[in-house]
Amino acid sequence: MTAPSTATRSLKRRVRRQTTLQALPWLAPALILIGGVVVFPIGYMIYTSFRDLTRFGTDRGWAGLENYERVLELDHLSRVLSNTALWVVGVVALSVGLGLVLAQFLNKRFPGRKILRLVIIVPWAASVVMTSTVFVYGLDPFYGIINQFLVDVGILDTPYGFLKNALPGFLSAMAVAVFVSVPFTTFVFLAGLQTVPHDVLEAAQIDGASRVQTYWRVVFPMLRGALAVATIINVINVFNSLPILKTMTGAIPGYDADTTTSLMFKIIQNDRQIDTASALSVLNFIVVVVVIGVYLRVVRPMRED
Numbered sequence: 001m002t003a004p005s006t007a008t009r010s011l012k013r014r015v016r017r018q019t020t021l022q023a024l025p026w027l028a029p030a031l032i033l034i035g036g037v038v039v040f041p042i043g044y045m046i047y048t049s050f051r052d053l054t055r056f057g058t059d060r061g062w063a064g065l066e067n068y069e070r071v072l073e074l075d076h077l078s079r080v081l082s083n084t085a086l087w088v089v090g091v092v093a094l095s096v097g098l099g100l101v102l103a104q105f106l107n108k109r110f111p112g113r114k115i116l117r118l119v120i121i122v123p124w125a126a127s128v129v130m131t132s133t134v135f136v137y138g139l140d141p142f143y144g145i146i147n148q149f150l151v152d153v154g155i156l157d158t159p160y161g162f163l164k165n166a167l168p169g170f171l172s173a174m175a176v177a178v179f180v181s182v183p184f185t186t187f188v189f190l191a192g193l194q195t196v197p198h199d200v201l202e203a204a205q206i207d208g209a210s211r212v213q214t215y216w217r218v219v220f221p222m223l224r225g226a227l228a229v230a231t232i233i234n235v236i237n238v239f240n241s242l243p244i245l246k247t248m249t250g251a252i253p254g255y256d257a258d259t260t261t262s263l264m265f266k267i268i269q270n271d272r273q274i275d276t277a278s279a280l281s282v283l284n285f286i287v288v289v290v291v292i293g294v295y296l297r298v299v300r301p302m303r304e305d
């Protein structure tokens with residue numbers, strides 16, 4: 001019994017190896033692209049984080065862990081981390097929640113549904129800097145139409161400088177980030193809803209399940225894969241999102257408004273500490289990988305029921 005079992009395993013390994021070799025010519029362009037766009041930059045970033053670089057980019061040799069120690073000694077690091085946590089958790093949670101609601105609405109049949117779907121995707125398809133700039137002018141206390149609208153409907157007594165102060169500016173940037181992220185999230189959930197079989201929903205109704213029970217016990221579990229995709233991509237996009245914060249709150253002094261882990265860009269721009277910025281980039285990359293790994297481990301979106 002042992003010999004056939006060993007021979008079978010050996011045959012399977014040989015077949016897998018041959019199949020992989022046959023697929024390599026077809027996968028080569030994609031693998032080369034991934035290597036050049038993803039693997040090489042990550043490797044070079046890690047390499048740079050251990051080098052001693054001058055302000056002008058001259059490599060003075062091995063630096064060991066000095067760059068990482070310098071990151072931990074940065075001023076306002078606690079504020080940067082708390083800003084990042086609030087930014088990522090708030091934007092992703094609101095985007096996922098609103099995306100679920102909008103996807104459920106857009107999955108219904110009603111006149112003009114196709115047009116509304118096209119309109120909703122515009123904020124995601126448009127330039128993030130352009131969208132942020134529109135809100136910058138709209139929130140201006142002197143001539144902003146958003147500020148004026150809030151005064152006209154009685155929410156504000158007088159126009160308010162949302163982007164003149166740290167906390168309102170940061171919350172305004174979060175609102176714009178949600179506005180930009182919701183369309184993509186909505187369409188991911190909408191695609192997931194399209195895969196829910198109608199006969200399963202009909203069976204739930206026949207069994208006497210209410211609409212709420214049908215959604216949470218039948219539909220929502222089937223959206224686990226879509227939920228994983230939406231959450232992971234939003235975490236990656238939001239974690240180091242610079243354009244919205246830079247455009248809307250870059251003029252506010254200090255570290256309370258526009259500084260998340262995008263602090264690396266300030267380090268490069270202001271102090272030209274390329275090696276320190278590289279070390280911070282590596283730490284950011286590790287944090288993102290760990291967060292996504294924990295999420296996948298806990299939620300297990302691809303687990304079969």
